[in-house]
């Protein structure tokens with residue numbers, strides 16, 4: 505038997521049959537994650553964290569701009585009001601759909617903002633279900649499950665730590681990674697919708713011969729600003745979709761050979777020791793993937809199983825390394 509950390513592999517480096525099943529992790533978990541959430545927050549205004557202010561003001565400001573200008577949204581709202589509350593019209597359906605999408609988006613964000621990424625308490629279980637003793641974290645004294653990382657912002661270990669996200673002023677880990685992906689997808693979708701509405705309104709107002717209003721210039725600014733924002737959230741959705749499908753995390757890609765449990769795999773890997781998640785690092789990652797030289801992914805169980813675990817498995821999940829992880833996904 506070969507031992508990497510607290511994982512046991514047989515002579516061929518494979519896990520025993522049956523170990524690939526979805527196994528809920530025996531962790532008494534998140535008893536007081538509110539304390540960790542509090543520690544993760546940035547500066548506050550009126551008791552509300554800055555990330556929430558940014559979210560609310562950016563969305564409210566954009567919607568207000570679209571309502572106050574000659575946009576499709578303001579025309580539809582006017583049409584729905586004229587038709588009256590009792591009548592069902594296309595304008596009314598459009599406005600109802602926009603309101604529903606915005607409400608869903610707020611709910612999604614707040615659920616993510618308040619979510620527990622998978623903080624591990626020092627009082628949590630010291631061994632896995634299988635009886636494998638976990639290694640003690642030297643920083644918080646907890647016994648985190650495999651693939652965890654200590655989060656210095658909150659002073660706790662996070663199960664399958666991915667990254668610290670300033671957008672929600674908290675960590676993204678095993679428990680909220682799929683929610684984070686849904687949020688990025690929906691945010692990119694809403695930005696794309698707002699961009700088309702703002703572009704249409706800005707084009708009509710800028711093409712006229714009359715004196716341009718402040719609203720007109722604000723619409724133009726919104727059109728220009730929404731492009732990089734769409735690229736950012738669309739890029740995040742694509743990146744985290746890839747990470748989910750390939751059984752990787754941002755942390756594992758970024759730190760590579762520096763991650764203790766990945767060291768044995770990176771010693772055999774013929775490629776960069778790590779990949780930054782900036783344009784340069786991502787270009788380097790794409791180059792290696794095109795060459796069929798994917799970075800080590802020892803926790804990958806194939807695309808279908810990885811996605812199954814990412815979206816549907818009970819969390820925190822008991823991750824185990826497997827030699828079938830080096831896939832060119």
Ligand SMILES: [Zn+2]
Nearest residue numbers: 641644654661
């Ligand atoms: Zn720790």
